[in-house]
């Protein structure tokens with residue numbers, strides 16, 4: 001994914017980015033609150049139009065594509081799943097948003113996606129009858145069903161507690177590796193970056209830096225990052 005001299009604006013906030021994320025890479029995005037991490041994801045997902053520059057995926061210009069047309073899916077902390085529906089129904093809605101009706105092959109795809117995240121046999125279970133960790137897995141299964149090669153994660157597991165969060169990050173790593181996904185993970189926790197991402201992008205006051213090796217960056221942080229990390233790196 002190439003962000004070629006990107007400039008974008010959200011109200012009075014300006015974001016600039018000029019960098020490349022290798023296809024198949026797992027990259028963390030860290031930076032202080034309000035530095036522009038979510039804005040960067042909005043630009044990549046197509047929720048925020050750019051003012052100048054170009055976004056390319058495998059050489060193809062995707063700058064003007066709508067979010068639905070982009071090779072990108074996004075997972076937020078708010079899972080946006082319907083608690084009164086079963087997981088199977090929630091996933092069917094993701095496949096056919098207008099009707100939620102199942103078409104040929106949908107049931108098998110849904111079962112495959114649930115198996116992929118460790119929820120085989122859960123299709124009939126209502127979301128309200130599942131633990132937080134299981135709901136996170138269900139949300140991940142829904143994103144996988146979209147079959148897009150780039151996955152954006154905006155602190156999706158922050159509410160889970162440390163061990164469940166680590167479990168989810170490991171699951172995402174494993175699936176990303178197996179399916180060749182390119183993953184960008186926004187996190188406030190440098191340990192997530194170390195665990196999940198070979199490379200890390202730092203965002204500071206709207207300036208997005210190029211990816212650097214995570215361990216080296218966190219062990220030798222530039223001054224702005226050092227101040228943000230405090231003793232947490």
Ligand SMILES: Nc1ncnc2c1ncn2[C@@H]1O[C@H](COP(=O)(O)OP(=O)(O)OP(=O)(O)O)[C@@H](O)[C@H]1O
Pocket residue numbers: 010011012013031032033034035036037038039040
């Ligand atoms: N419509 C808007 N008008 C003015 N400012 C905005 C608007 N939308 C976002 N901002 C500002 O843009 C900046 C970047 O916000 P963003 O949500 O990208 O930060 P973030 O790094 O993801 O923060 P956090 O870690 O707290 O989620 C913030 O200072 C925010 O107040």
